Amino acid sequence: MTWKTIIEPFRIKTVEPIRQTTRAEREAALAAAHYNLFLLPARDVLIDLLTDSGTGALSSEQWAAMMRGDESYAGAESFYRFRDAVLGITGFPHILPTHQGRAAERILFGTLVKPGDIVPNNTHFDTTRANVEHRGGTALDLPIAEGRKPDSRHPFKGNMDLAALARVLEENPGRVPVVMVTVTNNSGGGQPVSLENLRGVPALCRRHGVPLFLDACRFAENAWFIRTREPGHAGRPPAEIAREAFDCADGCTMSAKKDGMVNIGGFLALRDPDLARRCTDLLILTEGFVTYGGLAGYDLEALAVGLREVLHEDYLEYRIRSVAYLAERLEAGGVPMLTPPGGHALYLDALRFLPHVPQSEFPAWALSLALYLEGGIRSVEIGSVMFGRQPDGSERPPEMELVRLAFPRRVYTQSHVDYVAEVVLHVKALASRIRGVRIVEAPPTLRHFSARLAPAHGALVATE
């Protein structure tokens, strides 16, 4: 018998209360936080979908393993268990622990990238882009055309535009020190990359002697999408598919706060011993000794277990289904969103949700505020506040105004998802009354984290 209901494949052993607030309390909280959800105390949030990064629940096996944490400065047992887990999954022999993903990026790009270089990616995540630019390089996004269309239903919208990559490699000999592919493509909507596409990348890179690195944060979710969407992979173990993806690459950077199933941690893993040695010098300089890299022994233990748990079929089925289930309910209610939904998150399309709010009044930001005001849900704007300001100080709105609802791993149940659907549908019903916002003050870079905003026209949601 195959049952229709896909359950959370765990039972709950420890609980953390979440706090209901009234709309009036949330209205006051928003004003006190200067209409910036990053400035909101978490205790005022009912369902927190700000990010899936470091916000997941640990399993009882992870907690048990943490008790074995060996806190020796050098050569800790925990390091070897961590190393064996990463080696077993990726096949990369040189493994450098880091405190999170961006530290691995900084070490890799700090070693490989020099001013004037170009680093192509399907789509760079903010920290990846910033770390390339910090070295004086250019971070180039080369997604396939369908990846830029919010309503295209291409099954692998995270794919790299191989023809464009071939041109970049051809036209810039000696200036491309590394090519990255992000699985899944977070900034492009949490969309997967197919194995076929991935295999095409090293075929091009090798011709030019350029290494390929995966930004592997969500490698397990990507493997699940390959299994369920790419011909020829149905029923295959996710670990086997993931390994085929890693086999295409020369190394990876990893934020283990995602598919490592831990609250903190990351790593850089690679094949080339000479590059590994150079990266190790930077690791010791800025993160810590090679056998802990800025992490506690117990963090390495939790990660070793998490990397295996994330590849369980029942976990991945539940994980991907949770987001798809929310998407189905919202689509049935006519809510505009990026399709198909991503693995870790669903992205609302604010340009179609609030067509009356001009981009100069930050529609995605206003929508994220309305979701909080009406239902206590925290999401994140991926739009003009995050990306609109150019280095010269001018404003250039991005192509899309999105609100990301990102799901922490193993934290929320189906009734939480039902509640989220109800709130989004309610906000959709009053969409015409939602007004835009204006920036009161903001720092010149990464302004979304600390900017102060205010409703542009009286109340955020006008009374009828």
Ligand code: F0G
């Ligand atoms: N690469 C991708 C694709 C990411 O999504 C992130 C983090 C990083 C690298 C950096 O990793 O945070 O451990 O330093 N993404 C989080 C998010 C912050 O909310 O999507 P980190």
